Amino acid sequence: MTLDASTNLATAADTGSAAPASSSAARDKAPSRVSRAAASLRASAILRIAADIRELTAAGRSICNLTVGDFNPREFPAPAELVSGIQEALRAGETNYPPSSGLPELRDAVAAFYGRRLGLELKAENVVIASGARPAIYAAYRTILDPGDVVVYSTPSWNNADYCQIAGATPRPVVCPVGDAFLPTRAALESPVRGARLLVLNSPLNPAGTAFDVDTLRDICQLVVAENATRGANERPLFLLYDQVYWMLTLGDTRHVHPSIVCPDVEPYVITVDAISKAFAATGVRVGWATGPADVMRHMADFLSHVGAWAPRAAQVATAGLLGDDESIDTYHQSMHAAIAARLGAIHSACGDMRAAGLPVGSLPPIATIYGSVQLELDGRLTKDGRPLHGSEDARRYLLQEAGVAIIPFQAFGVPNDGGWFRCSIGAVSLPALQSGLARMRAAIE
Ligand SMILES: Cc1ncc(COP(=O)(O)O)c(C=O)c1O
Missing domain, CATH: 3.40.640.10 (Type I PLP-dependent aspartate aminotransferase-like (Major domain))
Structure with missing residues (x-):
């Protein structure tokens, strides 16, 4: 996925705050200009992560972006009936x-x-x-x-x-x-x-x-x-x-x-x-x-x-x-479910293989949504340059830098002590890109 694609998806996706992370410092300096409600809205952690991804992609890295709660239309197009219905309705005034x-x-x-x-x-x-x-x-x-x-x-x-x-x-x-x-x-x-x-x-x-x-x-x-x-x-x-x-x-x-x-x-x-x-x-x-x-x-x-x-x-x-149109919906969901299941299944089975190989990795079986839950217990493990990892934010940054895989710690969803659980969203990745990202993730954890 390219920088622009991931950036566009990230800014419009399931973020809680409309302001880019970079504006938060400026906002903190001048709270008196705006209401308390506006001043106290937190910059979304997901947007901060999106900024990290942007930086790496700008430097030429290709990132397997599993952060956005959105779809890449090339991988998951909207139903053709919906698209043509909108076009016809607009033409009809x-x-x-x-x-x-x-x-x-x-x-x-x-x-x-x-x-x-x-x-x-x-x-x-x-x-x-x-x-x-x-x-x-x-x-x-x-x-x-x-x-x-x-x-x-x-x-x-x-x-x-x-x-x-x-x-x-x-x-x-x-x-x-x-x-x-x-x-x-x-x-x-x-x-x-x-x-x-x-x-x-x-x-x-x-x-x-x-x-x-x-x-x-x-x-x-x-x-x-x-x-x-x-x-x-x-x-x-x-x-x-x-x-x-x-x-x-x-x-x-x-x-x-x-x-x-x-x-x-x-x-x-x-x-x-x-x-x-x-x-x-x-x-x-x-x-x-x-x-x-x-x-x-x-x-x-x-x-x-x-x-x-x-x-x-x-x-x-x-x-x-x-x-x-029940028939169109069922046909659409048949292929959408298969595409989701293939991707979430790939994450779950890669995690199972890593666990079987003695790596500190776990995952939940995929049953719904576009999200896989993955547990990485990397606390205290050493990076290649001998630095011990501390906490899931540290692990997230390590995987992004080392493997080019972007995931979101559950911390971003209101659990300060998240036990090393991460959300992996598959809506914006192709299966081959996901598989190569998972292989790089394994190498980084090994
Ligand atoms: C649980 C949940 N509810 C609501 C929404 C927002 O949906 P919409 O894009 O239709 O506003 C999201 C988006 O990520 C979500 O995850």
């Missing part, structure tokens, strides 16, 4: 403002799609369209939370600390161990959810690539219902924000589970967030949505209308067409 809740045909299409694929019973009033999952998440935070309200979320996870910051909410992160697949359990959440206003869950999970099973999710949903039963009529409830942007990217026998299906009593409290971004390798098309109780959706649409975060009208028309 779909160029004006869409309604602030989204085009009626897309809201209907999302409701019908969820009915067919997830068994949910929704109407258009339960759906609000946005320009991707991010504005939907933002609107959910702003709709549910007042400043100071408590948000419970598991770590490692994607960007919840930043959304808390923006909403002025109080974060209550719950660290989840590898033994629980990096996902929360009812036992871990039992005490944190007391008095909280929002519980955020993400499955399949960015960064670990793991997913809830029915029992774990049902237990958590029952906890939400039980917590709400303790609240008086005048108290605001605990809502559950369920981010399922990777749900169509489950592999093999893995089945996605939804709160309202495993525990119907939780439905009045569930806000689901989703998008075409990951499921259809269409991160730049910017169509997402939230579903949930009609009153909450109305308020979220009000927030979005002021931000102007509507999905482009032509993209909405095309997405409505795509979501109604």
Whole structure:
């Protein structure tokens, strides 16, 4: 991958902060010019890593970039039906403002799609369209939370600390161990959810690539219902924000589970967030949505209308067409799943081989998303020039310099003591480039 390709992907990908890392020093010097919220937004660790990659690529190195939560369209093109649908809609004059809740045909299409694929019973009033999952998440935070309200979320996870910051909410992160697949359990959440206003869950999970099973999710949903039963009529409830942007990217026998299906009593409290971004390798098309109780959706649409975060009208028309076309979706996902499985499988088997050869490497079996979880226990190991490595940030830099392989420590996802776990994203690499990167990584670890 070239510098420019990786740079473009990295700046637009799953980073939490829009500002480049280099601006953070300047920002620190002049906090009085901007609001406290703006001044305290942290430069994303992923952007800092992207800057490192840029530097090396500028010096002529070819980097196997496993950092970006995005797709290289040459490896993972968006569905042809989506692309031609957008072109046709533009030609047909779909160029004006869409309604602030989204085009009626897309809201209907999302409701019908969820009915067919997830068994949910929704109407258009339960759906609000946005320009991707991010504005939907933002609107959910702003709709549910007042400043100071408590948000419970598991770590490692994607960007919840930043959304808390923006909403002025109080974060209550719950660290989840590898033994629980990096996902929360009812036992871990039992005490944190007391008095909280929002519980955020993400499955399949960015960064670990793991997913809830029915029992774990049902237990958590029952906890939400039980917590709400303790609240008086005048108290605001605990809502559950369920981010399922990777749900169509489950592999093999893995089945996605939804709160309202495993525990119907939780439905009045569930806000689901989703998008075409990951499921259809269409991160730049910017169509997402939230579903949930009609009153909450109305308020979220009000927030979005002021931000102007509507999905482009032509993209909405095309997405409505795509979501109604089960055959095209199934055909598309057949090849996309195979391409993901080949790449994540290559990472898992390379790690297995390294482990079998006595190297301090582990990995989780790939079951969903575009992310592989790899553990590198390199603390205290010596580099070629005799320097001992300390911590996963050090290991990350070593692998980048020595092997030209770029990966992200779970530290970047809110776990300070990450045990040497890293996220490897495969959306932007070809299989041969990945295989040669893995071989270089092995040589660097050996
Ligand atoms: C868990 C999760 N939710 C939401 C998003 C953002 O999706 P979108 O590009 O549709 O805003 C991402 C992007 O990486 C993600 O990983």
